Amino acid sequence: MTNLFRSLPSMDAVLDRLTARTPYDALPRPLVRQAAERFLDLVREEIRSGVHTDETALALEALFPRLTAFVAVHTRPHFRRVINATGVVVHTNLGRSLLAEAAVAAVAEAAGRYSNLEFDLKTGERGSRYAHVEDILKTLTGAEAALVVNNNAAAVLLVLDTLARGREVIVSRGQLVEIGGSFRIPEVMAKSGAILKEVGATNRTHRRDYENAITDQTAALLKVHTSNFRIIGFTKEVPLKELKEIGTRYNLPVIEDLGSGNLFDFAGLGLGQEPTVQRVVADGADVVSFSGDKVLGGPQAGIIVGKKAYIDRIKKNPLNRALRIDKMTLAALEATLRLYLDPAQAAVKVPTIALIAQAPETLRKKARRLAGVIARTGPGLLTATVRPGTSRVGGGAFPEQDLPTTLVAVTPANPDISAACLRERLLATDPPLVARIEDDTLCLDPRTLADDELTLAAKALAQALA
Structure with a gap:
C-alpha cells in the first residue's frame, strides 16, 4: 500500500498539467488546487479500501481523464444556469421571469460601463436614480408619481412605515395571506410599526366592517391581492372603488398591494380577470405596490406608484436608502417598461408574456x-x-x-x-x-x-x- 501511495502524482505535477489546458488555465489557481486536493484525497481513500492494486493505474496519465471530470464539476460556479x-x-x-433581449443588453452595458446612475446630464450635477423609470411608470400606469425599491415586500414595508407607523391600518381578514418564503402580511405590518386591525370574516367582508373600525387612530385602508390563494363559494369583499369612497369620506389613503402586478391585459388570452395596475390606479388607489419580476417580466423590483403627495413622503423616508435598487436593476427595468409602451410589441418581446x-x-x-x-x-x-x-x-x-x-x-x-x-x-x-x-x-x-x-x-x- 505504501508503494501505491508513492505512485500518486505530486500536486505540482497535477496543477501544471491542469493549468496548461483550457478551461482550467482561466480559473484561479487556488480554486483548481482545492479541487485537485479533493480528488487526490478521494483516490487515497480508494487505495485504503482496496479499489486500487496496480501502481500504473495511479500515474498522472491514467488518472487524468477522471481528474479533469472531477475538477470540472468542483470548480464550476455554485450559481448557474438550469x-x-x-x-x-x-x-x-428558478429565477422567476426571463428578461427580454433588450433588458439583457441593458444590464450588460450598465455592468460593464460607467453610467448616469445618479448624474443629471442636463445640469452636470447629482441626479436621482429614480428619474430613469419614474416618467415611464407614470405614462404606463396613469399614476402621478412612482418609486422603485428592491422587491415588493420592501415596497409594502416602506409604504406602511412611512404612512402608518404607530397607527392602525385596516385590512380584511380574508386578505391576511402568506406567500412564498413565509412572507406574511401581518408580520410585515408589525415590522413596519403599523398596527394591524382586522375586519370582517375570513370569507365575507362588508363596507360597514371598514366604516365601523375607523377611529382617530386609523392611518390607512389596505387592500391585499391574495395572489396564489382564493376563497370561493359564499364570499364577499369590498371593491376598490367602494374602499376609495370610504377613504375619501374619512380622509384616509387607500393602499393596494397587488403582489404580482400586471401591465398587460391577459383576458384576451383566455385567462381570468387579474387586475392590471392601470385599472387599480384608475379605480382610485392612492398607493399601489407590485413586483417587477413576476408577470410583469422584468428584474426583481418592488414598484410603488400613486398620488404624488404620498409618493413624495415615501421617497424621503430614510429606510428608502436601505431598500433602493442598483444600476443593473434600473437598466433592466427601464428596458422592459419601454417594451410595454407598445402592448403588441410587449406580447412578443417580453418572454414571460410570450411563454x-x-x-x-x-x-x-x-x-x-x-x-x-x-x-x-x-x-x-x-x-x-x-x-x-x-x-x-x-x-x-x-x-x-x-x-x-x-x-x-x-x-x-x-x-x-x-x-x-x-x-x-x-x-x-x-x-x-x-x-x-x-x-x-x-x-x-x-x-x-x-x-x-x-x-x-x-x-x-x-x-x-x-
Missing part, C-alpha cells in the same frame, strides 16, 4: 420535436411519448388557471431507475435539467424550453441514464 422543463413560467425557485401566450398547437409540435430528439440522443436508454397536460403561470398569478400544453413523458429502459431517481440524477447534469413527475412518470413541458434547449434536455437525459 434548464426549466417544469412548465411553470414564473418559477420562483404564457404560446398556442396549444405550437406546443404540440415542439413536444413531438423534443420526443424525437430524445429518441435519437439516447437510443435504447429510454422511451419518450407525448400526452396532454397543463402548465402554470406561477409567481402567485392566476392560481386557478391551467394552461393547456403537451408533455413529453420519459420512461427509462432500466426498470430499476424510478422517476424520482431520474429527476435526482438530472440535477447533477451540466446544465442541470429540472423536470416534474406526474403519475409516477418524469415529464418535460416544452412551454418553458427554448428551441435551442431541446437538444440540451435530450443530452441531459442521456447523461443521467448513461
